[in-house]
Amino acid sequence: MSEFKKRVLVGSPVHQKPAILEPFLHSLQRLTCNTIDIHFFFIDDNQNNESSAMLTSFQETTPNIKIESSQLADVYLRDERTHYWNDRLVWKVAGFKNHIINHCLEEKYDYLFLIDSDLLLEPETVENLIQTEKDIVSEVFWTRWQPNTEPLPQVWLMDEYTQWEQRRGEELTEEEKYKRHMEFINKLKEKGLYEVGGLGACTLLSRRALEKGVNFKQIKNLSFWGEDRHFCIRAAALGISLYVDTHMPAFHIYRDSDLAYVDEFMTKKKTNVNIKxxxxxxxxMVVKNEGNRYLKKALEQHRTFIDEAVIIDDGSTDNTVDICLETLKGIPVHIIQNTQSKFSNEVELRKQQWEETIKRNPDWILNLDADEIFETGFASGVKEILEQRKFDVVCFRLYDFWNKTHYREDMYWRAHLTYRPFLVRYHKNFNYVWKETAQHCGRFPKNIFELKSTTSSWRLKHFGWATKEERLTKYRRYIELDPESKYGWHEQYVSILDEHPNLIEWTE
Incomplete structure (x- = not known):
């Protein structure tokens, strides 16, 4: 039936040590071929006889393989810090890739998949890329280009490796560059297909793109370093858009130390991703001027169990947004900034928070304020809650702390004796209705209890009242926003200033 399948040439110049080449070849052997007919073309540039023998063995056990020796003897160095390229090596590899392109055209393949020999793939990667119907599309992978830095994708938006949006002639501060950079990084951590300005190393090219003339030849009047930059600029000049897919990230063995994670990728990754x-x-979360309060501590705990965050910045004038982006680095974060606070009409703010959150197509929504932190152990305990299918609304007890170690309990302050909803499974087809009041409208729509609910023994610590200064600020705010106590309890408002409340020491 192969005559009805798309013919794909998988091509790779190979100059690789055996420890990395072995899992690379194993990864290629796992590629699914339900809709495609895969052939391989390796250019053997190894100076290691064992590596060349591995390619030969692969050829003997796998059909449709072509191997050519480069007949060259260049030295390519790499260590735990970086890879050491020079101009000669770059354009030698460019020549190899162009040779593979020519072979693909001569043999009339439908697609060429170019891959570096230190990458590992999910089995469905090539078929998935073909389904995007894009002429040039890469699968994303993430690399710590320098030790002890955050991993970055191999794709970019403009120039050599600019990873933030910037219009021609637009002047940006370093702070704005960082913010836009994080927006781009966080976007790529979500499954999707995105247009980019540059890509490489793990790329599917259609025959249509190859026939238009894309290749890796040096553009003589361009000083950008690296053959991929010249390829991408040539593609753009030919009118071909570039895309990155993020559904099946590849694994990059950039350093020998990365070999420790190969087995996890090859055997467990797909299962973990599906469960998650x-x-x-x-x-x-809604935040405003949280820089000197509890935000960083709260987010440091939350990041251990959340998959993404939607944060409404309600008119902050401090470094609140920077704290969110820095503390949740590596997790998709969506910041929506209000130039003017909406808190005086809380239902408007909560509706905005809800709408922006459901745009992310969540399974579960955890609605917390910036001064609320779960007790120790919740990170592991929440997994059981998320995996059960019986209940859609989970309620917890909230303890109002009056200092760092004690919570308040009296006739006015006993929220912890009641279970309140903080965690809700989202249902697209449910008709959510809000309590239309300017204050105390609730964090969630008022009719969520039409869904099946349950209680959890995990407790939530609230530090919003934990200092005298904060209590005074809140008291003044309530008196200003609700002077007639239409939305709250007057006696409770007054009790905020009680000098000798009943406090109980917290224990875990």
Whole structure:
């Protein structure tokens, strides 16, 4: 039946040590071929006889393989810090890739998949890329280009490796560059297909793109370093858009130390992703001028169990947004900034928070304020909650702390004796209705208890009252926003200033 399948040439110049080449070849052997007919073309540039023998063995056990020796003897160095390229090596590899392109055209393949020999693939990667119907599309992978830095994708938006949006002539501060950079990074951590300005190393090219003339030849009047830059600029000049897919990230063995994670990728990764994908936990939060309060501590705990965050910045004038982006680095974060606060009409603010959150297509929504932190152990305990299918609304007890170690309990302050909803499974087809009041409208729509609910023994610590200064600020705010106590309890408002409340020491 192969005559009805798309013919794909998988091509790779190979100059690789055996420890990395072995899992690379194993990864290629796992590629699914339900809709495609895969052939291989390796250019053997190894100076290691064992590596060349591995390619030969692969050829003997796998059909449709062509291997050519480069007949060259260049030295390519790499260590735990970086890879050491020079201009000669770059354009030698460019020549290899162009040779593979020519072979693909001569043999009339439908697609060429170019891959570096230190990458590992999910089995469905090539078929998935073909389904995007794009002429040039890469599968994303993430690399710590320098030790002890955050991993970055191999794709970019413009120039040599600019990973933030910037219009021609637009002047940006370093702070704005960082913010836009994080927006781009966080976007790529979500499954999707995105247009980019540059890509490489793990790329599917259609025959249509090859026939238009894309290749890796040096553009003589361009000083950008690296053959991929010249390829991408040539593609753009030919009118071919570039895309990155993020559904099946590849694994990059950039350093020998990365070999420790090969087995995990090859045997466990797909299962873990599927489990996580069914129970995506989205943190939803409203913040305003939280820089000197509890935000960083709270987010440091939350990041251990959330999958993404949607944060409404309600008119902050401090470094609140920077704290969110820095503390949740590596997790998709969606910041929505209000130039003017909406808190005076809380239902408007909560509706905005809800709408922005459900745009992310969450499975579960955890709605917390910036001064609320779960007790120790919740990170492991929440997994069981997310995996159960019986209940859609989970209620917890909230303890109002009056200092760092004690919570308040008296006739006015006993929220912890009641279970309140903080975690809700989102249902697209449910008709959510809000309590239309300017204050105390609730964090969630008022009719969520039409869904099946349960209680949890995990406790939530609230530090919003934990200092005298904060209590005084809140008291003044309530008196200003609700002077007639239409939305709250007058006696409770007054009790905020009680000098000798009943306090109980917290124990875990």
């Amino acid at each position: 994908g069914k129970n995506k936990l989205t943190l939803s």
